Amino acid sequence: MKNTLGRRNFIKLTxxxxxxxxxxxxxxxxxTGKTPAKNFEFLPxxxxxxEGEVTLIAxxxxxxxxxxxxxxxxxxxELGADWKKVKVIQGDFNEKYDEQWAGGSYAVILNWDLMxxxxxxxxxxxxxxxxxxxKLPAAELISKNGSVVHQAxxxxxPFGDLVKEAAQIPLPDEIEFKPSDSYTIVGQPIPxxxxxxxxxxxxxxxxxxxxxxxxxxxxxxxxxxDGGISEFDSTVAKAMEGVIEVLELDxxxxxxxxxxxxxxxxxxxxxxxxxxxxxxxxxxxxxxxxWNNTESRKENTDEIFDRFHAQLSNTSIEREDGNFALAKRExxxxxxxxxxxxxxxxxxxxxxxxxVDFGDEVCEVWAPTQNPEALQEGLIKLFDLKPEQxxxxxxxxxxxxxxxxxxxxxxxxxxxxxxxGKPVKLTWTREEDxxxxxxxxxxVQKLTATLDKDGMVTGWQHILANASRKTSLGREGRPAGTxxxxxxxxxxxxxxxxxxxxxxxxxxxxGQWRAVAPGANAFPIQSFLDEMAFKNNMDxxxxxxxxxxxxxxxxxVGEYEFDNARFIQVIEKVRKNxxxxxxxxxxxxxxxxxRKMSGSxxxxxxxxxxxxxxxxxxxxxDVVVDCGIVVNPSxxxxxxxxxxxxxxxxALYGEITFKDGATEQSNFHNYRWMRMNETPxxxxxxxxxxxxxxxxxxxxxxxxxxxxxxxxxxxxxxxxRKLPIVSxxxx
Amino acid sequence: xxxxxxxxxFERKEVIADSDTPLLWxxxxxxxxxxxxxxxxxxxxxxxxxxxxxxxxRSCSLTVESATKGEITTIEGISENSDHPIQMAWMExxxxxxxxxxxxxIMSTYSLLSKNTNPxxxxxxxxxxxxxxxxxxxxxxxxxxxxxxxxxxK
Numbered sequence: 030m031k032n033t034l035g036r037r038n039f040i041k042l043t044x045x046x047x048x049x050x051x052x053x054x055x056x057x058x059x060x061t062g063k064t065p066a067k068n069f070e071f072l073p074x075x076x077x078x079x080e081g082e083v084t085l086i087a088x089x090x091x092x093x094x095x096x097x098x099x100x101x102x103x104x105x106x107e108l109g110a111d112w113k114k115v116k117v118i119q120g121d122f123n124e125k126y127d128e129q130w131a132g133g134s135y136a137v138i139l140n141w142d143l144m145x146x147x148x149x150x151x152x153x154x155x156x157x158x159x160x161x162x163x164k165l166p167a168a169e170l171i172s173k174n175g176s177v178v179h180q181a182x183x184x185x186x187p188f189g190d191l192v193k194e195a196a197q198i199p200l201p202d203e204i205e206f207k208p209s210d211s212y213t214i215v216g217q218p219i220p221x222x223x224x225x226x227x228x229x230x231x232x233x234x235x236x237x238x239x240x241x242x243x244x245x246x247x248x249x250x251x252x253x254x255d256g257g258i259s260e261f262d263s264t265v266a267k268a269m270e271g272v273i274e275v276l277e278l279d280x281x282x283x284x285x286x287x288x289x290x291x292x293x294x295x296x297x298x299x300x301x302x303x304x305x306x307x308x309x310x311x312x313x314x315x316x317x318x319x320w321n322n323t324e325s326r327k328e329n330t331d332e333i334f335d336r337f338h339a340q341l342s343n344t345s346i347e348r349e350d351g352n353f354a355l356a357k358r359e360x361x362x363x364x365x366x367x368x369x370x371x372x373x374x375x376x377x378x379x380x381x382x383x384x385v386d387f388g389d390e391v392c393e394v395w396a397p398t399q400n401p402e403a404l405q406e407g408l409i410k411l412f413d414l415k416p417e418q419x420x421x422x423x424x425x426x427x428x429x430x431x432x433x434x435x436x437x438x439x440x441x442x443x444x445x446x447x448x449x450g451k452p453v454k455l456t457w458t459r460e461e462d463x464x465x466x467x468x469x470x471x472x473v474q475k476l477t478a479t480l481d482k483d484g485m486v487t488g489w490q491h492i493l494a495n496a497s498r499k500t501s502l503g504r505e506g507r508p509a510g511t512x513x514x515x516x517x518x519x520x521x522x523x524x525x526x527x528x529x530x531x532x533x534x535x536x537x538x539x540g541q542w543r544a545v546a547p548g549a550n551a552f553p554i555q556s557f558l559d560e561m562a563f564k565n566n567m568d569x570x571x572x573x574x575x576x577x578x579x580x581x582x583x584x585x586v587g588e589y590e591f592d593n594a595r596f597i598q599v600i601e602k603v604r605k606n607x608x609x610x611x612x613x614x615x616x617x618x619x620x621x622x623x624r625k626m627s628g629s630x631x632x633x634x635x636x637x638x639x640x641x642x643x644x645x646x647x648x649x650x651d652v653v654v655d656c657g658i659v660v661n662p663s664x665x666x667x668x669x670x671x672x673x674x675x676x677x678x679x680a681l682y683g684e685i686t687f688k689d690g691a692t693e694q695s696n697f698h699n700y701r702w703m704r705m706n707e708t709p710x711x712x713x714x715x716x717x718x719x720x721x722x723x724x725x726x727x728x729x730x731x732x733x734x735x736x737x738x739x740x741x742x743x744x745x746x747x748x749x750r751k752l753p754i755v756s757x758x759x760x
Numbered sequence: 761x762x763x764x765x766x767x768x769x770f771e772r773k774e775v776i777a778d779s780d781t782p783l784l785w786x787x788x789x790x791x792x793x794x795x796x797x798x799x800x801x802x803x804x805x806x807x808x809x810x811x812x813x814x815x816x817x818r819s820c821s822l823t824v825e826s827a828t829k830g831e832i833t834t835i836e837g838i839s840e841n842s843d844h845p846i847q848m849a850w851m852e853x854x855x856x857x858x859x860x861x862x863x864x865x866i867m868s869t870y871s872l873l874s875k876n877t878n879p880x881x882x883x884x885x886x887x888x889x890x891x892x893x894x895x896x897x898x899x900x901x902x903x904x905x906x907x908x909x910x911x912x913x914k
Binding site: 306310380425663672697 | 761778781782785788789790792793794795796797798799800801802804805807834835836839842846847850851852854855856857858859860861862863866884885886888889890891892893894895896897898899900901902
């Protein structure tokens with residue numbers, strides 16, 4: 030495999046004062062493929078010191094997705110490093126890193142070539158130096174376990190003895206990557222970086238930050254969306270021991286509801302600053318606030334869903350292939366079903382928090398965030414700062430799931446630190462966190478299929494109505510954009526296909542949630558296909574395989590194609606692994622669903638036992654994944670396990686509701702998550718191939734939901750068309 | 761504000777705090793033992809689990825005043841160098857994802873294994889179902905508990 034990106038574009042070797050080799054990367058040109066402007070800056074990505082210790086910068090935020098381990102593994106593999114001598118350091122935010130965010134299961138996809146190229150170029154330089162020293166041809170040398178080795182003679186030189194001269198070696202324009210069958214790091218189940226800290230309480234999360242002279246803060250926000258403050262009385266709070274100050278947070282003074290097109294600003298409220306978190310929490314409870322909710326629509330969940338239902342007949346066409354209307358007229362039969370998915374909160378284990386030291390010269394921020402670029406943008410906009418006045422550190426985040434894509438809580442903290450003239454650590458209570466989330470939008474989805482005399486699909490219509498993330502709070506985006514995408518399944522598979530979107534406006538603050546649109550849409554789509562199979566008295570997997578047709582490249586949209594051979598392979602394997610074709614005892618059932626997302630193909634079979642009291646007992650999950658090369662099997666399995674369980678939590682219990690314009694749930698007692706005793710065994714198989722690695726943090730989530738509801742149908746004959754599952758049972 | 765004498769990780773600590781301050785915030789803000797995490801403040805999630813006389817308790821729901829009676833053990837107190845068999849098992853199984861709930865999971869396990877050296881699946885479920893993990897590490901936690909129990913029985 031040759032790399033086509035010229036090294037002059039983006040990699041530079043230099044020697045540090047101590048003789049260490051510093052590998053600098055110009056990230057923008059690497060990602061865009063364009064030659065950078067003059068005087069561009071190389072950011073250090075790797076250093077190798079004279080002792081051979083390799084230090085790697087992990088540039089992307091670590092939110093539990095394992096990126097701090099997987100990206101360095103890729104570089105270390107090409108370099109031929111000894112993983113035991115690799116140290117990984119979390120990089121601060123630097124806009125020149127480019128694409129320094131966590132989302133869309135993209136970290137490995139975006140960095141695979143960059144990490145390999147950087148590793149391979151350094152390997153080239155080290156081998157060139159070793160070749161001169163050993164007087165042996167470079168072609169006979171390999172790098173392995175932190176040394177350059179001549180295998181025939183057994184001679185070797187450790188990296189540390191090569192680094193001084195390596196900085197002088199001119200790098201080639203093109204470089205060979207290692208063949209994947211020679212990998213010794215990529216493909217190994219490598220335990221995560223920082224494990225020892227995480228099991229001993231020494232890992233520093235955002236909520237653990239302490240700065241000299243720091244004070245503690247919390248907020249009470251108007252529970253009603255888009256509400257303001259009429260007046261507040263802080264006398265009692267201020268008189269409490271430990272309370273230092275009470276400050277109003279009014280977003281109108283700071284640019285209103287939006288920072289940028291996709292970045293909501295903070296919600297209005299009152300902050301209490303104290304000498305401890307507890308004093309701030311107690312002070313906030315004692316505040317007397319008169320909220321101003323005259324402009325709120327005071328929405329209720331039922332009324333919102335009524336509007337969604339009504340909007341099914343007032344839509345825009347988002348994709349049209351063939352002629353669905355004609356297919357409907359000519360159909361032997363049709364099937365039409367309506368499904369509902371609820372609003373969801375993120376409920377990260379670590380509640381929203383941020384520490385800011387807003388100094389005269391520099392605004393220094395410690396933010397558990399997925400999106401430091403938006404944070405920088407917000408600080409620039411709210412405080413008229415220059416980029417060089419902002420320093421953002423990225424502590425490990427205690428979960429994110431899309432919540433930390435928005436930086437409202439960091440804006441709170443920055444305002445408070447500026448006002449106080451001191452470092453401030455802001456910690457939201459769980460209640461504020463639950464009530465002031467950027468919720469995954471609920472939706473109503475109507476699916477209609479036209480069938481021929483054999484029960485196969487000739488036409489497909491998917492109408493989705495909801496309040497869009499893209500237009501929430503006055504954001505300016507294409508409303509259907511994050512709700513029903515033009516590449517939604519089964520686009521490309523059905524000749525007469527129509528996607529329609531019914532746009533509803535709502536005050537509910539909306540945002541991304543793990544697996545975004547597929548997370549909400551796989552449930553209706555794959556339930557509907559399951560319904561069709563039963564309507565035709567066919568086995569659901571047989572029906573699905575017939576529906577997707579033979580192995581071929583399926584054109585979906587533009588250049589985006591769908592490799593159906595890979596899809597079929599995961600489906601056939603999960604059928605076998607799950608013993609799909611064997612019978613189960615009374616009361617048990619299996620459900621199937623499959624999906625492609627972020628480049629990965631996933632097929633899942635869920636086996637359930639539905640007890641007499643309608644309690645759903647998930648017995649096991651079989652999943653087959655084709656995500657290309659598996660960088661770190663341990664981390665990859667963790668992502669699959671986590672995504673499936675998150676899908677189950679959402680399916681079984683997940684529901685946020687609104688009353689008079691405010692969220693009704695507040696904490697884990699009324700926004701429930703699965704517990705250990707509800708957790709099934711999850712059997713995972715990865716397809717082995719040589720294809721570039723694709724995303725994994727989200728793709729296993731969407732099929733988990735319909736596989737579960739289809740299993741409940743198989744077990745009980747009860748079809749779930751509305752989530753959460755608990756809302757379908759009387760218990 | 762009154763002063764309290766606490767016995768934490770086999771050390772006596774004098775702290776000044778309001779009597780109703782939850783132990784959690786004394787640990788985190790006063791004693792800088794931040795391994796114990798805030799998750800819900802209502803005893804619902806288990807992230808703040810510590811041992812009180814060997815029993816797992818939610819430190820968000822125990823006042824500093826009540827904590828004076830007896831010995832407190834936090835995640836920082838179970839080993840010097842992250843080498844307690846439970847911690848070793850956790851690392852071997854590569855349990856954490858975000859890691860935030862893991863101190864609580866480990867402390868619940870510590871209490872379980874001190875009373876039951878060979879727990880069944882059901883025993884583990886009973887002991888750990890009060891600890892929420894949003895990332896979904898339950899399967900690995902369960903395997904790590906069993907591995908730890910094997911290590912400790914050797």
